[in-house]
Amino acid sequence: MKAVSSMKLQAKPQRPEDERLPLGRTFAYGFQHVLTMYGGIIAVPLIVGTAAGVSQDDIAVLIASCLFVGGAATILQSYGIKFFGSQLPLVQGVSFAGVATMTAILSGGGGLETVFGAVLVAAVIGLVLAPFFAKIIRFFPPVVTGVIITTIGLTLMPVAANWAMGGNRNADNYGSLTNIALAAGTLALVLLLSKLGNAAISRLSILLAIVAGTVIAALLGLADFSNVGNGAIFAFPQPFAFGWPVFDIAAIISMTIVILVCMTETTADILAVGEIARTKVDSRRIADGLRADMLSSALAPVFNSFAQTAFAQNVGLVAITGIRSRYVVSAGGLIMVILGLLPVLGRLVAAVPTPVLGGAGIVLFGTVAASGIRTLAKVKYEGNMNLVIVAVSLAFGMIPVVSRSFYDEFPTWFGIIFHSGISSAAIMAVLLNLLFNHLKAGNPDRASVFVASPPRMVREDELAALQDGDSFQGGRLVAADGTEIPVVTAAQYTVVKEKLDKGEVTCVEDIRRICDESPGTHA
Structure with a gap:
């Protein structure tokens, strides 16, 4: 009996992300993840397909392919195999970072084949760099990760606002009170369902509010399901449906910069979800996550898709629901694969009105920012320059958010990197952390706005009752x-x-x- 007790005591505790839920709840929460990121994953093929001048049927192929590849990439990232996958609740999808580069390639005379060729080679380069890129984990203390997580939430808020207004700026009803009212109603439903005493309903509040908001929109004639029955029911993505990839040196160089941005964003999201899930994230785990990211990106062009990255909006869903299970996200990935194979289901999900997603997005993206603020609250600001690091990095990250044209006159490669507020804030936070906390030569003594605070102390016996993770908040x-x-x-x-x-x-x-x-x- 003593031996058995000893074995139990020595058993490795289960990681939060390894929690297994009942099958029904697993797929319900997974579907909630799909709805959260669906608008983002179909936007890139819509934009790129339109820029390439392909037909609506070909755009439908691109959308289905992006869903299929994104789902497979999500399963690889969250479920994971040896050397590939962070085994964290991260949803993968087509990166927005490459939209400007891909449209530039197309406007320069290249076709989709050139885009696919550039993504393929650049992703292979990223796959080689992944282990070295992951070594920078020691340069991501809470003062850096807190800035990044907060910036992720803040940079996503314009997305939520755009969705709430209708999503399509060229539409006649864009920004109408009807759209905003529908978004506000969905937001109110999220808050109401979150307030209910039933924990299951509270955790599914986003999904239930989206479904209820869609039903209300349909009753008011604001949702169109007429196209759901049009087109094929089942279709497997055809490899190289748009022809064999074309390899252009200039396009590959431009796309390699995009891949580095994708790796920066994925690293930031891995750190963010690790912080939210309260689980250990080390350089090995980041390397495995980046390898999954880059392998998915390298295989994506084969199935007519583009560079993959972790979706920041789903990090917010993990934070607000408290569901940290990677198996839930894997189930969401399986749903995405099915949507990619069954275009009819994809068309059904696509019929969800954008303002409904906007109402839910306000909660989701705001939660990400709040999680970052919580991380920054743990940072020590006395006698150092951490306050300056946070202030400058956050401001730097907000520049492309408040002024989309700020980097228009800069070199193309520079604009691609810093056009992302997440990348801007991450790069600035890392550099300032190096400057002030690693290269301390020249730092003034006791440099801080809190320098006037008297020295503090705590008796050793007073700490005996505290446990790891306890904190003092608001008295x-x-x-x-x-x-x-x-x-x-x-x-x-x-x-x-x-x-x-x-x-x-x-x-x-x-x-x-x-x-x-x-x-x-x-x-």
Whole structure:
């Protein structure tokens, strides 16, 4: 018996992302992930297909291919195999970072074959660089990751606003009160369902609100399902459907820069979801995640898709639902694969009104920013330049968000890198962290706006009751799981301890009741 007990004590604790849920809930939460990122994953093939001048049927092929490849990439990233996949709840999809480059290739006389050739070679280069790229993990302390996570949320807010207004700026009803009201109604449904006492309903609030918002839109004549029955029901993506790839040196160089941006964004998302899921992320895990990212990107052109990256909006869904299981995201990847094979289901999901997605996006993307702020709250600001690092990096990341044309006059390669607010903030945060926290020569003594604060200390015996993850927030002591820990006086502690030994105390409310009945400061 002692041997068995010893084995149990030595068993490795399960990682949060390894949690397995019932099959029905797994696919329900997975479908919620699909709905969250669906608008983003179909936008790139729509834009690139239109720029290439292909037919609507060919654009439909591109969309189905992107869903199929994105689903397969998601399974590889979240479920993982040896050397490939971070095994974190990360959804993969077509990267927006390459849109400008791909349209530039097309406008320069190249066709989709040239785009596919550039993506393929650039992704192979990224695959080779992945292990070296992952070594920079030591340069991502909380002051850097907090900036990146916050920036991810803030840079996504214009996406949510655009969705809420209708998504298509050329449409007559873009920005109409009807669209915004539909988005606001969906947002209200998310908040209402989150408020309900049922935990399952609260966690599925995004999915249920999107479904309810779509039903309401349909009843009001604001959703169009007429095209759902048009076209093929089943179709397997045909390899090289647009012809064999063409390899152009200039296009490959431009796309390699895009791939480096994708790797930066994926690294940021791996760190972000690791922070939110409260699980360990090291350089090995980042390397495995980047290898999955680059392998998916290299195979994507074979099946008529483009460079892959982790989707930041789904990081927000992990944060707001608390569902950290990688198997849930793997189920979402399987749903995406099925959507890619069954265009009829893809057309059904595509019929979800964009304002409905916008209402849900406000909560999702705001949650990402809030998670970043929570990380920044753990950073030490006394006697250092961390406040300057945060301030400048956040401002730098917001430049392309508030002024999309800011980098128009810069060299093309520079604009491609810094046109992404996430990449801008990440690069600036890493460089400033190196400048002030690693290369300390020349730093002024006790440099901080908090320099006037008196030195602080804590008695060793006062730390005995604390556990790893406890924090002090807004005058309250909070445990790692978010529950409040009562703070009691010495007299109250004695009374509570006596009743605890007698078995009369079973919960926090018992402690508060005893303190209310005892002399001294209330808990």
